[in-house]
Amino acid sequence: MLPIVTEELSKTYKGSRLSALDKVSLRVEPRQIFTLLGRNGAGKTTFVRICATQLMPSSGTVNILGYDVITEANRIRSLISIVPQEARPLRALTPWDHIYNWLQIRGEDRIQAKTKTEAILQDLELYNAKDSPAMNLSGGMKQKILVAMAMATDAQLLFLDEPTIGLDPVSRRQVWSAIKKWKIQGKSIFLTTHYMDEAEMLSDRIAIIDQGRLLSTGSMEDLRKIIPQKVRIDIAKENVDYDMLRPFGSVIDTGANTIRVFAFEKAAKELSEFALRRNIAFTISPVTLDDVFVSLVTNGDTRDKPLRDRLFRHA
Numbered sequence: 384m385l386p387i388v389t390e391e392l393s394k395t396y397k398g399s400r401l402s403a404l405d406k407v408s409l410r411v412e413p414r415q416i417f418t419l420l421g422r423n424g425a426g427k428t429t430f431v432r433i434c435a436t437q438l439m440p441s442s443g444t445v446n447i448l449g450y451d452v453i454t455e456a457n458r459i460r461s462l463i464s465i466v467p468q469e470a471r472p473l474r475a476l477t478p479w480d481h482i483y484n485w486l487q488i489r490g491e492d493r494i495q496a497k498t499k500t501e502a503i504l505q506d507l508e509l510y511n512a513k514d515s516p517a518m519n520l521s522g523g524m525k526q527k528i529l530v531a532m533a534m535a536t537d538a539q540l541l542f543l544d545e546p547t548i549g550l551d552p553v554s555r556r557q558v559w560s561a562i563k564k565w566k567i568q569g570k571s572i573f574l575t576t577h578y579m580d581e582a583e584m585l586s587d588r589i590a591i592i593d594q595g596r597l598l599s600t601g602s603m604e605d606l607r608k609i610i611p612q613k614v615r616i617d618i619a620k621e622n623v624d625y626d627m628l629r630p631f632g633s634v635i636d637t638g639a640n641t642i643r644v645f646a647f648e649k650a651a652k653e654l655s656e657f658a659l660r661r662n663i664a665f666t667i668s669p670v671t672l673d674d675v676f677v678s679l680v681t682n683g684d685t686r687d688k689p690l691r692d693r694l695f696r697h698a
């Protein structure tokens with residue numbers, strides 16, 4: 384049974400003219416980590432909340448583990464678990480209370496609940512803080528309580544909406560390894576993030592969403608191929624124009640004071656010589672996956688038609 388299948392899913396919030404989701408069709412395979420990547424306001428939380436039966440779609444269909452989100456929401460709820468983006472633990476309750484009680488509410492017996500609570504507290508290094516009220520814990524530790532609650536359950540499908548926001552690098556890695564452990568148990572994970580390193584570290588497949596529309600879906604490798612060039616050059620907008628730069632590579636307007644060119648090594652060398660001769664400021668760096676993300680979702684005008692076509696062909 385596929386964890387998530389959506390067909391032409393759209394959502395327009397009441398009173399809003401714009402679609403938060405616009406005909407999103409997506410398929411998530413079992414036992415995979417699927418990441419929805421997008422910047423603020425792209426529609427990630429809206430997508431997660433609809434799939435987790437917390438919000439009604441405006442149109443389209445959503446099937447979770449074989450059940451329809453509108454007619455079979457109750458069946459879905461016992462099979463999934465979610466770390467919502469905006470949730471906070473209760474101030475007076477300890478990490479232990481949160482997790483142990485949550486497992487009991489979900490129907491686990493005391494012994495099972497105790498064993499699972501201990502294990503997840505250890506995994507996420509919350510064990511020493513297990514008896515402290517949440518109000519005495521740091522922001523990152525509070526976030527880890529929510530992750531721990533969701534991960535301690537026996538759900539088949541886990542939704543994590545930006546689970547590592549506010550966590551330090553060590554805590555982020557603890558959450559990442561807990562996510563990987565979940566996957567090893569044969570479960571499916573749907574993750575949202577705007578951190579490329581997180582997506583890269585964890586994902587089997589990635590979908591990029593912007594302004595409610597899916598732009599691209601594929602593996603990390605597919606994503607890398609979107610920009611085949613190896614070098615990124617940002618060049619001050621004054622004194623150059625697109626036509627001047629186009630011979631050197633793919634030209635993108637990032638909306639900042641610079642124009643961005645993705646170039647192969649030889650062209651990059653020529654372009655830097657060209658800029659030096661004319662005394663134009665520029666910076667040069669290797670192309671990263673962040674660049675792929677930024678070029679896909681940039682508000683700026685994508686003048687380079689072949690690149691734009693290539694981006695959208697992936698969708």
Ligand SMILES: Nc1ncnc2c1ncn2[C@@H]1O[C@H](COP(=O)(O)OP(=O)(O)OP(=O)(O)O)[C@@H](O)[C@H]1O
Nearest residue numbers: 396399403421422423424425426427428429430468
């Ligand atoms: N309750 C709501 N009522 C009206 N509009 C909303 C509501 N929730 C979200 N939106 C709008 O829907 C769009 C998508 O929002 P959503 O929260 O899904 O984005 P997101 O990708 O999760 O962003 P972020 O990275 O900031 O969490 C945005 O334009 C947002 O303003």
Ligand SMILES: [Mg+2]
Nearest residue numbers: 427428429468
């Ligand atoms: Mg969100």
